[in-house]
Amino acid sequence: MFAVRGARHRHEEGSLTDGALFLAGYKKVKRDEKEHLVGQVFKSVAPSYDVMNDLMSGGMHRLWKDRLVEKLRPAAGIRHLDVAGGTGDVAFRVLRAIRAAEATRGPSTATRPGSVVIADINPAMLLEGRKRAASQGIDAYDLEWVETSAETLPFPDESMDSYTVSFGIRNVTDRAAALREAHRVLKPGGRFLCLEFSKVVVPGLQQLYDLYSFTVIPQIGRIVAGDADSYQYLVESIRMFPDQESWAQQIEAAGFRGVEYENLTGGIVAIHSGFKLPRADAGVSRAAPGGVPPATPAPLTTAP
Numbered sequence: 001m002f003a004v005r006g007a008r009h010r011h012e013e014g015s016l017t018d019g020a021l022f023l024a025g026y027k028k029v030k031r032d033e034k035e036h037l038v039g040q041v042f043k044s045v046a047p048s049y050d051v052m053n054d055l056m057s058g059g060m061h062r063l064w065k066d067r068l069v070e071k072l073r074p075a076a077g078i079r080h081l082d083v084a085g086g087t088g089d090v091a092f093r094v095l096r097a098i099r100a101a102e103a104t105r106g107p108s109t110a111t112r113p114g115s116v117v118i119a120d121i122n123p124a125m126l127l128e129g130r131k132r133a134a135s136q137g138i139d140a141y142d143l144e145w146v147e148t149s150a151e152t153l154p155f156p157d158e159s160m161d162s163y164t165v166s167f168g169i170r171n172v173t174d175r176a177a178a179l180r181e182a183h184r185v186l187k188p189g190g191r192f193l194c195l196e197f198s199k200v201v202v203p204g205l206q207q208l209y210d211l212y213s214f215t216v217i218p219q220i221g222r223i224v225a226g227d228a229d230s231y232q233y234l235v236e237s238i239r240m241f242p243d244q245e246s247w248a249q250q251i252e253a254a255g256f257r258g259v260e261y262e263n264l265t266g267g268i269v270a271i272h273s274g275f276k277l278p279r280a281d282a283g284v285s286r287a288a289p290g291g292v293p294p295a296t297p298a299p300l301t302t303a304p
């Protein structure tokens with residue numbers, strides 16, 4: 001009843017963006033309406049966002065984010081950008097991993113310590129993040145909090161070693177613009193990683209997941225956050241996000257190479273990965289699943 005996937009899904013995405021209308025959950029709205037709605041949703045959910053994440057996912061979001069950072073394998077001294085970073089869940093993990101890498105590095109190889117930038121459009125989410133950082137004893141000087149849209153990042157070209165976006169990209173109005181910006185700010189060789197809700201691939205799981213999403217989640221939202229509507233939007237926006245393959249193609253269209261994805265929890269979420277290759281290798285295309293980007297130009301391969 002609620003699932004909107006496959007061909008119909010892709011059709012809606014294309015026709016909507018062409019006509020300057022965007023999906024906000026199941027609604028078709030103009031750009032400024034979507035931005036306003038998303039802004040209101042996250043302003044409303046910000047104070048209870050972290051509790052709600054644990055409740056709604058049964059704590060699974062922590063494992064998914066751990067896997068994201070494990071895939072990234074942050075190295076000592078890197079400059080990392082976490083876009084739509086919200087209350088800092090991913091950024092804190094990346095920062096800890098960088099510091100751990102720096103701690104195991106010998107003193108003779110010491111360079112500048114790595115840093116993490118959290119970019120988010122919503123000041124209420126960033127405020128909650130700053131409070132959390134303080135409560136977790138994370139040094140404020142280790143993190144930069146930047147209020148900005150993913151579509152227009154205020155960072156120089158080729159200034160970041162890596163880029164993550166976790167459960168954020170589906171809320172961005174112009175995803176192609178966000179991908180272009182991701183590609184622009186990454187250094188050659190830099191890595192893009194996206195953790196997002198995706199299409200269930202395990203038979204039988206979809207019905208259970210729909211039932212849970214459309215009945216239980218808005219009720220938890222009503223009881224805990226006093227706001228069922230925002231959680232209804234979040235559930236709808238999950239259903240309207242492109243499936244794994246379509247999203248991989250959009251990442252590739254933005255110029256990333258070695259694009260691949262990993263399904264987690266039966267495809268409830270997926271991690272997409274891509275690299276900005278050095279200019280000389282700009283013709284290289286998709287990697288095999290689980291592989292690294294090919295070192296030499298290769299013909300376009302089909303999806304994993």
Ligand SMILES: C[S@@+](CC[C@H](N)C(=O)[O-])C[C@H]1O[C@@H](n2cnc3c(N)ncnc32)[C@H](O)[C@@H]1O
Nearest residue numbers: 042084085086120121122125149150166168171
């Ligand atoms: C579901 S939260 C995810 C927060 C965090 N990344 C996490 O995984 O817990 C989505 C975040 O995307 C942010 N967001 C929505 N539209 C955005 C945009 N155009 N640019 C940057 N951030 C945006 C929201 O403000 C919100 O903080």
